[in-house]
Amino acid sequence: MTQVLEKQRESSIVVEKKGLTTNYAIAQAVKDVDVDVIAAYPITPQTTIIEKLAEYVANGELDAEFIPVESEHSALSAAVGASAAGARVFTATSAQGLELMHEILHIASGLRLPIVMAVPGRALSAPISIHGDYQDLMNIRDTGWIIYIASTAQEAYDTIIEAFRVAEDPRVQLPVIVSYDGFLMSHTTEPVELYDPKVVREFTPRRLNTRPILNPEKPTTIGALATPDWYYEIKYQAINALKLSRSVINEVDSEFNEKFSRSYKPVEGFMIDDADYVLVTYGGAATWNALEAAKEARDRGLKAGVLRIRLFRPFPADDLTKALSNAKAIAVVDRAVAPGSPIEGPVFKDVYIALHMAGIDKPMLSVIHGLSQRTMYIRDFYELYYRLKDIAKVGKSPQESLFMGLR
Amino acid sequence: MSELKSWTQIPIGGYIIEPKNSINNKTGSWRTQRPVINQDACTRCRICWLYCPEPAILELDKPYVAKNGRKYNITFEVNYDYCKGCGICANECPVKAIKMVPEVVQQ
Ligand code: SF4
Ligand code: SF4
Numbered sequence: 001m002t003q004v005l006e007k008q009r010e011s012s013i014v015v016e017k018k019g020l021t022t023n024y025a026i027a028q029a030v031k032d033v034d035v036d037v038i039a040a041y042p043i044t045p046q047t048t049i050i051e052k053l054a055e056y057v058a059n060g061e062l063d064a065e066f067i068p069v070e071s072e073h074s075a076l077s078a079a080v081g082a083s084a085a086g087a088r089v090f091t092a093t094s095a096q097g098l099e100l101m102h103e104i105l106h107i108a109s110g111l112r113l114p115i116v117m118a119v120p121g122r123a124l125s126a127p128i129s130i131h132g133d134y135q136d137l138m139n140i141r142d143t144g145w146i147i148y149i150a151s152t153a154q155e156a157y158d159t160i161i162e163a164f165r166v167a168e169d170p171r172v173q174l175p176v177i178v179s180y181d182g183f184l185m186s187h188t189t190e191p192v193e194l195y196d197p198k199v200v201r202e203f204t205p206r207r208l209n210t211r212p213i214l215n216p217e218k219p220t221t222i223g224a225l226a227t228p229d230w231y232y233e234i235k236y237q238a239i240n241a242l243k244l245s246r247s248v249i250n251e252v253d254s255e256f257n258e259k260f261s262r263s264y265k266p267v268e269g270f271m272i273d274d275a276d277y278v279l280v281t282y283g284g285a286a287t288w289n290a291l292e293a294a295k296e297a298r299d300r301g302l303k304a305g306v307l308r309i310r311l312f313r314p315f316p317a318d319d320l321t322k323a324l325s326n327a328k329a330i331a332v333v334d335r336a337v338a339p340g341s342p343i344e345g346p347v348f349k350d351v352y353i354a355l356h357m358a359g360i361d362k363p364m365l366s367v368i369h370g371l372s373q374r375t376m377y378i379r380d381f382y383e384l385y386y387r388l389k390d391i392a393k394v395g396k397s398p399q400e401s402l403f404m405g406l407r
Numbered sequence: 408m409s410e411l412k413s414w415t416q417i418p419i420g421g422y423i424i425e426p427k428n429s430i431n432n433k434t435g436s437w438r439t440q441r442p443v444i445n446q447d448a449c450t451r452c453r454i455c456w457l458y459c460p461e462p463a464i465l466e467l468d469k470p471y472v473a474k475n476g477r478k479y480n481i482t483f484e485v486n487y488d489y490c491k492g493c494g495i496c497a498n499e500c501p502v503k504a505i506k507m508v509p510e511v512v513q514q
């Protein structure tokens with residue numbers, strides 16, 4: 001959701017309002033920030049991003065190297081090489097493609113390469129599925145990337161612009177993923193305001209050589225072995241940079257707000273201030289359906305609210321606990337699953353830990369829903385509010401995840 | 408071994424920004440056996456120098472007179488700062504002039 005400032009935006013900044021799928025909005029943003037290299041391999045539901053980018057490169061709208069590769073493993077490897085040489089690099093993938101990239105994900109963050117990648121989330125095989133959820137994203141949670149989860153096509157467009165700024169900031173130098181709902185957003189058309197590319201480029205100045213880059217004039221080895229005496233320290237640099245990126249992410253968003261009159265907080269509350277019962281969500285469909293349900297519940301006198309997590313890594317524990325401190329009961333709706341965990345909701349675990357670290361102990365419910373795009377009805381979310389009411393009365397968290405919509 | 412720096416002092420991502428700095432990393436520390444060259448048996452054939460993967464065999468301009476009276480202008484010695492004790496030189500030496508000696512003798 002966007003907050004338009006009172007301050008009038010310079011009218012020349014928005015050049016067009018267009019109906020775009022989130023995938024096309026991503027491609028447009030990548031063109032507007034003027035990337036140098038795109039290395040990608042097609043996979044549903046990501047493919048239309050790189051198809052569009054290939055078209056931009058082919059027709060001369062975007063002056064970039066488009067590297068078609070034979071797998072996602074190669075796509076990210078090529079991206080790593082190009083980024084190490086100082087190029088501004090974009091790639092995109094989903095599901096099995098993201099899994100195939102897995103080992104290189106760690107390399108990109110460990111080598112501190114500011115690559116930006118779009119990930120419309122998709123279920124993982126087996127059974128084979130091309131449909132949307134966030135199981136792919138949750139599987140790569142610990143690879144050291146900054147991870148945003150957008151909820152609208154406009155937000156996805158804006159976040160790509162912010163992502164390049166954050167990634168290339170000398171205080172950060174980390175790769176960034178911008179994720180969103182596979183199909184429910186990637187292939188759904190929404191109105192998107194597009195900015196003047198000149199202004200976008202001013203907002204994202206190239207800062208690609210603040211770290212050493214591959215350069216024959218000044219030889220540098222990137223990716224050398226680190227013996228046990230050195231590994232820990234080098235890894236800690238990246239861990240610390242991810243933690244500290246929180247402040248840069250906020251700073252970049254404030255500046256984005258100044259320039260484009262839009263702002264996205266790490267967590268975004270709806271009717272949250274006086275809410276007794278809160279559904280914590282991420283992505284588009286879960287959030288907007290929960291919001292509809294919250295409105296209906298409010299109509300019947302239940303103080304319902306929604307808290308959307310927009311910044312997933314680094315996890316905004318402080319903002320989240322602040323927003324949830326007055327709730328009586330909380331459910332976290334996960335469109336992903338962590339089998340065999342003490343409780344199966346992956347983001348539930350983060351929220352639970354964040355609250356307990358802050359000394360807040362409330363009845364909480366872990367909900368699994370929308371796997372492989374199983375329909376999440378508004379009435380499901382509505383039902384959750386009444387479940388929370390019961391749970392609050394009992395005063396105890398259920399010990400099992402609720403697998404909603406399961407036959 | 409070079410000085411162990413803190414994470415704040417190491418170049419970003421462990422990049423090596425100073426070429427040839429591997430020379431500071433004295434890899435000899437993990438050796439369990441050391442090659443010892445018998446200078447009287449050695450025929451200066453250079454095979455150990457060729458095979459050593461480090462390379463840690465030094466060819467020195469050091470004249471030497473062997474017990475059998477043969478005079479050599481050069482001498483092969485082991486650079487123990489980098490020799491990792493793999494034993495390839497001893498294995499390849501055609502006249503078995505190199506002996507692998509344990510670094511730590513069991514009591
Ligand atoms: S033991 Fe191995 S490393 Fe040492 S000198 Fe011989 S060949 Fe080189
Ligand atoms: S291989 Fe043996 S004989 Fe040849 S130079 Fe080395 S030590 Fe001497």
